[in-house]
Amino acid sequence: MSDYALTRDVWNTSPHAFPEAGSIEEQGRALLDWAILAPSSHNSQPWAFEVEDDAIHVRVDESRWLKVADADRRELHISIGCAVENLRIAAACFGLSPQVDYAVEGTSPVVTIHLKSDQTRDSDRHRTLFSAITDRRSHRGKFKDRTVSWKTVDRLMAASTDADVELVLIRDREVLDAIAELQKSADERLMDDRSYREELGEWIGAGALGDGWAKAKIGQWVVKNFDLGSREGANNAQLLRDAPLVGILTTWDEDPTTQVRVGELYERLALVATSDGAATHPMSQILEVPDFHDDLRQAADLKEVRPQHMFRIGYPRQEGDHTPRWPVERFLV
Numbered sequence: 001m002s003d004y005a006l007t008r009d010v011w012n013t014s015p016h017a018f019p020e021a022g023s024i025e026e027q028g029r030a031l032l033d034w035a036i037l038a039p040s041s042h043n044s045q046p047w048a049f050e051v052e053d054d055a056i057h058v059r060v061d062e063s064r065w066l067k068v069a070d071a072d073r074r075e076l077h078i079s080i081g082c083a084v085e086n087l088r089i090a091a092a093c094f095g096l097s098p099q100v101d102y103a104v105e106g107t108s109p110v111v112t113i114h115l116k117s118d119q120t121r122d123s124d125r126h127r128t129l130f131s132a133i134t135d136r137r138s139h140r141g142k143f144k145d146r147t148v149s150w151k152t153v154d155r156l157m158a159a160s161t162d163a164d165v166e167l168v169l170i171r172d173r174e175v176l177d178a179i180a181e182l183q184k185s186a187d188e189r190l191m192d193d194r195s196y197r198e199e200l201g202e203w204i205g206a207g208a209l210g211d212g213w214a215k216a217k218i219g220q221w222v223v224k225n226f227d228l229g230s231r232e233g234a235n236n237a238q239l240l241r242d243a244p245l246v247g248i249l250t251t252w253d254e255d256p257t258t259q260v261r262v263g264e265l266y267e268r269l270a271l272v273a274t275s276d277g278a279a280t281h282p283m284s285q286i287l288e289v290p291d292f293h294d295d296l297r298q299a300a301d302l303k304e305v306r307p308q309h310m311f312r313i314g315y316p317r318q319e320g321d322h323t324p325r326w327p328v329e330r331f332l333v
């Protein structure tokens with residue numbers, strides 16, 4: 001999949017190594033150490049970075065697009081947005097007052113982050129979310145049987161400042177039961193598709209989802225060769241039934257830039273949750289089956305808006321490992 005090896009060392013990145021006295025281009029390059037820690041679907045890390053003077057251009061690397069699971073590229077664009085959000089937070093923390101511009105080349109989003117040294121630097125304001133970048137991880141296990149605090153819910157709502165992306169929070173058990181039923185059907189439908197299993201198996205086999213090589217290879221073989229839909233569906237449905245809180249990000253628009261901004265908001269929310277001792281877990285299967293979008297809209301009372309991203313929120317029972325990343329060099333243009 002790449003000449004570069006996946007590694008967990010990238011999580012040890014330290015703000016002390018930031019080149020405070022370096023040129024703005026060197027500083028821009030250093031920010032990428034935090035960008036690559038962003039979440040992405042199947043940990044595909046589909047970003048490419050070009051640092052040019054005082055600008056960082058973030059583009060899609062099509063070779064890591066999940067053509068089967070994410071045929072409409074929604075998750076691809078959301079993943080790019082997650083990396084953009086880490087860049088924005090890290091830049092603000094190091095006093096580089098980021099200005100973000102969005103463009104589309106062909107059908108792909110291109111995001112440019114302009115950096116400018118800020119004399120009135122106020123790093124403390126950004127420190128909490130910045131520190132959460134290296135603590136955040138997606139939590140796939142059961143959450144503690146504990147309500148997400150109102151303080152955290154308030155912080156999540158307060159962080160949702162993008163007028164074009166709405167955060168809907170759900171804790172009504174009946175609604176979660178209905179979503180859980182959809183999840184079960186979506187897992188069954190997807191795992192029934194050999195090409196979906198093969199694509200997932202490739203990423204598991206590469207170790208992107210975090211297991212050691214041998215286990216990853218066995219995982220790849222099992223996923224490719226067995227239809228695990230009903231088991232996966234039952235597990236995931238139970239996770240949703242028991243979820244302390246579920247978030248759905250919705251939009252009116254459906255374009256690449258809006259989806260990048262969904263990713264920015266998702267990562268900000270994941271960092272807010274992390275900084276309050278909670279965690280998030282994206283669950284994309286319902287959204288990966290277009291036939292189920294209307295059912296989700298109905299179950300969650302979303303009216304006509306487009307659900308873009310769904311995730312559980314809660315307190316982890318135990319801290320899991322970080323997933324590995326490729327080193328920054330792999331992503332430089």
Ligand SMILES: Cc1cc2nc3c(=O)[nH]c(=O)nc-3n(C[C@H](O)[C@H](O)[C@H](O)COP(=O)(O)O)c2cc1C
Pocket residue numbers: 037038039040041042043074075076078079082136137138139140208209281282283284285322323
């Ligand atoms: C757009 C998007 C969709 C995702 N969908 C799922 C999902 O359906 N199930 C899941 O377990 N994780 C999902 N994830 C989480 C990724 O698998 C995770 O971010 C990646 O493995 C890296 O691990 P980390 O988030 O712990 O750093 C998704 C992440 C993103 C950004």
